[in-house]
Amino acid sequence: MKVGILECGVPPESVGARHGSYAAMVRRMLGPGHDAQVFATLQGVLPAAAEACDAYVVTGSPAGVMDDLPWIPPLLDFLRDARGRARLVGLCFGHQAMAAAFGGRVQKSPRGWGLGLHGYDVVARAAWMDDATTIRAPAFHQDQVVAAPPGARLLLASAFTPLAALDYGDAVSFQFHPEFTVPYAVALTEALQDRFGAHAAPALASYAGPDDVARVQGWIGRFLDGG
16 A cells, blocks of 8 residues: 655654654554655645545644645645545644544644643544554644534544544544654653643653553554555
């Protein structure tokens, strides 16, 4: 399967030098069974046609979908065009971009930063999921999807993030980061802790607990392979 990685951001230089780019993280998540091609979406580079790849993964980004940036409207147009013609996976910013493209609503959360290992309840189960009832995964976001697009099915929810994962049939998106390793999440939190303020310490402490990153990566792999 050929998978296009729509890279929408870069980590801070000091962290990226040790842990790699967002595209590299997605490559590791996908594993060797997928032929991955990276598109520098942040620089306005998108596939010439949706059929260029069998599936696309939209990465995270420091940007928000509501930001006035020249590369965001073409990305949303591409996602609308690609829906139904390729499988789609959205991660954090990608979750929000897909929701905005498909008719949902995104806004900055009044709860502030969502950081650290967050727990999510499984409220519906797609065929490519297993029998987990809860999962824990790294969260890094201020914006959230607050209204799901028409026809989207809610898969995961928490008190902090009520619309944490959405299933569109041939597309799925997650508000958290299943592509992040715990060492990267810790390094990113430490690098940006002045920005995060009081949220940083409890987020760092949360990473001492178990996580379900590998489990969710398995879900994504099965989704891409047809479930």
